[in-house]
Ligand SMILES: Nc1ncnc2c1ncn2[C@@H]1O[C@H](COP(=O)(O)OP(=O)(O)OP(=O)(O)O)[C@@H](O)[C@H]1O
């Protein structure tokens with residue numbers, strides 16, 4: 001099995017938000033390269049709902065791209081995630097933002113796992129926490145590979161202003 005590095009985004013706006021995000025950090029403890037602080041973030045996508053708590057994390061391990069997705073789905077199920085409204089409230093959502101194998105960025109058009117995540121480039125709740133843990137991060141987009149910092153600069157400043165650090169999860173990093 002090859003080693004891949006993945007950037008994941010986890011969000012929660014129902015129930016014990018910190019607890020749900022902590023379950024993600026704990027599950028990936030052996031693979032953790034970095035985890036952002038927890039940010040309070042305004043809901044993206046136009047559905048009226050509570051603010052989210054979000055983290056972005058970088059993980060690395062002998063896992064293929066689909067394994068990162070599968071573990072994320074297991075964590076969502078463990079958090080009793082239900083899916084009523086698209087982009088609506090959820091106990092836990094784990095998105096795979098980008099996966100790389102060495103210097104190669106994995107591209108996938110499989111609807112089960114679109115890579116890089118097609119909406120990551122316009123989401124302050126993904127990009128701002130990501131920048132904190134990887135200031136030089138770049139993201140492949142259909143318009144070319146962009147510095148994440150430049151993508152943040154293109155997002156509505158009022159959306160960015162709502163992305164506020166609120167906590168730091170205890171990291172039992174075992175690497
Ligand atoms: N990069 C990806 N990360 C996570 N899920 C993905 C990805 N690409 C495709 N999917 C698929 O999307 C399906 C629906 O995901 P979900 O309903 O959580 O969408 P969402 O997270 O609410 O919205 P968005 O996709 O805009 O973040 C999942 O079952 C998964 O198979």
Ligand SMILES: Nc1nc2c(c(=O)[nH]1)N=C(CO)CN2
Pocket residue numbers: 010011012041042043044045051052054087088093095125
């Ligand atoms: N702030 C914020 N907004 C969202 C989020 C999220 O994690 N945080 N997840 C969504 C579906 O992936 C849609 N909207």
